[in-house]
Amino acid sequence: MAKHSFVCFLVFAGALLGQINADLVEQRRADLEKQSKDPVFKRDGGTQPQDWNYQLPAGVATHQVTFYAGGGTPLYGKMFFPRDFSASGKTPGIVVGHGINALSIGIEKYAARFAERGFVAMAIDYESYGFSGSEVSLLERDTTTDRRPVWELTARVQLKRTDLNNFKEVEDYRAAVSFLQGEPGIDPNRIGIWGSSNAGSVVIAVAGRDPRIKAVVSQIAGTGAAPASAPVAISKNFEDDMIKRARTGQGAEVDGGFSFRSKIDMFSNQRDREVRPGSTVDRIQESTKILSILAEKDELGNPIAGANAAAKAFKGTWQVVILPYMTHFQMYSGAAFEIDSTLAGDWFAKYL
Secondary structure, X not given: OOOOOOOOEEEEEOOXXXXXXXXXXXXXXXXXXXXXXXXXXXXXXXXXXXXXXOOOOOOOEEEEEEEEOOOOOEEEEEEEEOOOOOOOOOEEEEEEEOOOOOOHHXXXXXXXXXXXXXXXXXXXXXXXXXXXXXXXXXXXXXXXXXXXXXXXXXXXXXXXXXXXOHHHXXXXXXXXXXXXXXXXXXXXXXXXXXXXXHHHHHHHHHHOOOOOEEEEEXXXXXXXXXXXXXXXXXXXXXXXXXXXXXXXXXXXXXEEOOOOOEEEEHHHHHHXXXXXXXXXXXXXXXXXXXXXXXXOOOOOOOHHHHHHHHHHHOOOOEEEEEEOOOOOHHHHOHHHHHHHHHHHHHHHHHHO
């Protein structure tokens, strides 16, 4: 048997009719193998600026928007509208989110492709990323009281951009969904979400919390298996940092991210482990359709086993597609991008 003769997609739940045709993977296997060996597409430790470039498809229009998360923080989104979009129509919408310590500019090309397929797509920056607002904390005594519900005052504040927070990213996705629902010309009952890398885990968590999500595409993400039987363990260094943070308001910061390097709160690594998407699988509506697109040679972990386990546990339709030869960051360029963006578009076309 040949080394790479495995089936490129597996469906553990839902009827066979629920699948999309993934023959494109086999048809372009040689292109993927060539990309995996080409030094031009070697991606160790992150994407490269040329991976973010794209040409806006003919007829697709864009504009920038501001939407707001639960705490009132202004967040950035870039809307991509398909050709012949009408504010009086009913076009399905897709929220497109980036990975760990990344930026929306790195995944705008996916939103552009989805708009080319006839969807309104919205690429977003999470709180404390890119063009979005930051977490704000007072540097002086809070003099407000309960006598008034809202106060306006001048004060010294601190803006932190080191909080990598999957819990907040879940809410940022949900806020973006609400924004799309209120956009004239978008069908509020046909909303999908797409996320890659860390965001691929976040979108599964979103689907487990928000019944409005009709279709999900999770790319190169750790999903986890069935619900865990115990809390995530806390190591001694994380526990010490949690104590320091609680008593002083500031814990340690560590290097974080891949394509975009920056400092993140050390506690982020512990807290975000607790957003285990696999633990929400039993809460996702059976009518929500999920597609996982994974890289066979993902160097950041082994998401294939977790995705297969989650798909098996899910009572609805969950399809798993594996791109042979590919590493994590190769998925954003070359033949891999052409394939994964096409399959994602096919999924949304089938289910939105």
